[in-house]
Structure formats: C-alpha cells, structure tokens
Amino acid sequence: MLRALIYCLAPPPPTVNLxxxxxxxxxxxxVPNGTVSIKINAKVYMGRSDAKGLFNIKITTLAAGTRLYVTVTDKYGYTSKERVVIVVDRIPPAPPTVDSITSKSKVITGKAEANATVIAYVGSQKIGSAKADKYGKYTIKITPKKSGTSIKVVAVDGSGNQSVGKIVKVRP
Structure with missing residues (x-):
C-alpha cells in the first residue's frame, strides 16, 4: 500500500529532447525545480530544472547507441522512474574511395564505411548501388559509360546520414 502511494507521489519521468x-x-x-540525474555507463551527471521545468545538462559527446538513464527527484524527495534515451547517429560517413573507372568498366569498386549503402550517380540519375561489406568493400554493377563522364559516388550509413560525394571521371 505504501509503495503504491509513493508511485502516485513520484513525478513522471522527464521528457528528453533528441x-x-x-x-x-x-x-x-x-517538474519545476527538480534535480535531474543522467546516468551514462558508470558516470552520473546532475543538474536542476528551472521554475518552468526546463533543464540543460552538459555531458561529454557520446557514441551512437549509448543509453542514457534519466530521472528527476522533486522538491519532496520523490524520484521518478527512469526514462531511457538512446544516442542517435547524426555524423555522416566519410566519402567513399572509388577505384579507377574506364569506358569499358562494368563495375565500380572501392571502400566506404562498413555496411553502408553506396550509390553511384551520373548527374541526378542513379546508375547503381550496392551495400559495402563488413570491411567496407563494395562493387556496384553499371553499364559502361563514355570517357569523360563524371560519376558521383556517395555512402549512406544505417542511420540515413549521407557522405559528401566523391566525383570520378571515366577514363578512356
């Protein structure tokens, strides 16, 4: 009975932005003027919410997939349940490398971020794509292109972040 009463008195878990x-x-x-606690692995970051309940707590930059456990303790000493937040990936992959392409080439090969989708374009037209393997190697099947054609190759990671394009001219 007492435990049920404490849960009724405990504040709701904090809402956390991305x-x-x-x-x-x-x-x-x-809750306004609460003590916010963020547990990340073995480290705990603390801060307070303002009179409107807003909080900003400095942390170190974290790897995508890291879990944050966020609670608040109100002015009466009651602590909320944990809100679990997972760090999302917002960093694009490096541009892929592209091996030499000739007017007779039927594939584009190179290296990109492991498991990324690699896409080749001529202008805005997609000419092929492939998934890089766990080592980053990829092979895109294409129809041969004329010498001098510019091909742009980009990598897109599992979170949808796209690299800067690598532009390669088709050699004779």
Whole structure:
C-alpha cells in the first residue's frame, strides 16, 4: 500500500529532447525545480530544472547507441522512474574511395564505411548501388559509360546520414 502511494507521489519521468553523437548537452522538461540525474555507463551527471521545468545538462559527446538513464527527484524527495534515451547517429560517413573507372568498366569498386549503402550517380540519375561489406568493400554493377563522364559516388550509413560525394571521371 505504501509503495503504491509513493508511485502516485513520484513525478513522471522527464521528457528528453533528441540526443545525438554530436550533442554535448541534454535538454528536456520535467517538474519545476527538480534535480535531474543522467546516468551514462558508470558516470552520473546532475543538474536542476528551472521554475518552468526546463533543464540543460552538459555531458561529454557520446557514441551512437549509448543509453542514457534519466530521472528527476522533486522538491519532496520523490524520484521518478527512469526514462531511457538512446544516442542517435547524426555524423555522416566519410566519402567513399572509388577505384579507377574506364569506358569499358562494368563495375565500380572501392571502400566506404562498413555496411553502408553506396550509390553511384551520373548527374541526378542513379546508375547503381550496392551495400559495402563488413570491411567496407563494395562493387556496384553499371553499364559502361563514355570517357569523360563524371560519376558521383556517395555512402549512406544505417542511420540515413549521407557522405559528401566523391566525383570520378571515366577514363578512356
């Protein structure tokens, strides 16, 4: 009975804005003037919410997939249940490398971020794509292109982040 009463008195878990692998601050909203605790692995970051319940707590930049456990303790000493937040990937992959392409080439090969989707374009037209293997190697099947044609190759990671394009001219 007492346990049920405590759960009724405990504040709801804080609302937390998106946290990415570029973030160095965790922002959100909770009860006014609460003590917010963020547990990341073995480290705990603490901060307070303002009179409107808003909080900003500085953290170190984290790897995508890291779990944050966020709670708030209100002015009466009651602590909320944990809100689990997972760090999302917002960093694009490096541009892929592209091996030499000739006017007789039927494939484009090179290296990209492991498991990324590699896409080749001539202008805005997609001419082929392939998934890089666990080592980053990829092979895209294409129809041969004329000498001098510019082919742009990009890598897209599992989170949808796209690299800068690598532009290669088809050699004779």
């Amino acid at each position: 946290v990415s692998n570029k973030s160095n601050v965790v922002r959100g909203k909770t």
